[in-house]
Amino acid sequence: MSASPADRKTGTVGKTAPAPPGNPLWGHTVQFQKDPIPFITRLHREYGNTVRFRVLQLWWYMLSDPADVYDILVRRPAEFDKSRLNKQIFRLFLGKGILSSDGDFWKKHHKMIRPAFHKQRIDNYAEIMTRFTHEQTEGWRAGQ
Numbered sequence: 552m553s554a555s556p557a558d559r560k561t562g563t564v565g566k567t568a569p570a571p572p573g574n575p576l577w578g579h580t581v582q583f584q585k586d587p588i589p590f591i592t593r594l595h596r597e598y599g600n601t602v603r604f605r606v607l608q609l610w611w612y613m614l615s616d617p618a619d620v621y622d623i624l625v626r627r628p629a630e631f632d633k634s635r636l637n638k639q640i641f642r643l644f645l646g647k648g649i650l651s652s653d654g655d656f657w658k659k660h661h662k663m664i665r666p667a668f669h670k671q672r673i674d675n676y677a678e679i680m681t682r683f684t685h686e687q688t689e690g691w692r693a694g695q
Contacts, residue, residue, distance in 0.1 A: 567601075568601050568602060568603040568612055569598045569599070569601075569602055569603070570598075570602065570603045570604060570605070570610075571594065571597070571598065571602075571604065573604065573605055577605075577607055578604065578605025578606060578607065578608075579604040579605055579606065580605070580606050580607055583604065583606055591613055594613060595613070595615050599615075600614065600615040600616040600619065601613070601614055601615070601616070601619065609634055609637070611637070624661075628653070628657065628658075628661075632653055633651070633652075633653050637651075638651045638652065638653075639651075648660060649661050649664065
């Protein structure tokens with residue numbers, strides 16, 4: 552997600568979010584492209600809940616704290632925009648939806664799917680999700 556227009560002007564997000572060292576020309580593009588899940592997992596482990604990394608010339612911000620994600624996606628979505636490149640990348644994998652859009656299109660679709668994420672609905676899914684997680688991790692060994 553890109554910084555809000557106010558943050559871009561003041562640079563506050565860039566100054567507060569840590570970033571790993573990267574290549575001066577292409578940033579973290581190679582690591583992210585080569586193996587994205589281990590890359591972002593490592594960033595979270597080493598830098599915490601808020602970290603930034605650069606894909607080509609664009610800074611990406613990864614937020615792992617649910618309260619921060621809620622703040623941006625629900626309380627203050629108008630203050631943050633998704634860059635054109637981010638939207639294009641998400642559309643390649645997910646089609647046109649709430650992760651690859653903003654503005655009125657985002658508002659309309661966010662409103663449509665919001666009921667599915669209500670606490671009561673999530674509570675109803677908990678048993679199924681717990682059982683599935685146990686089935687998936689049953690054979691794992693330490694360190695996997």
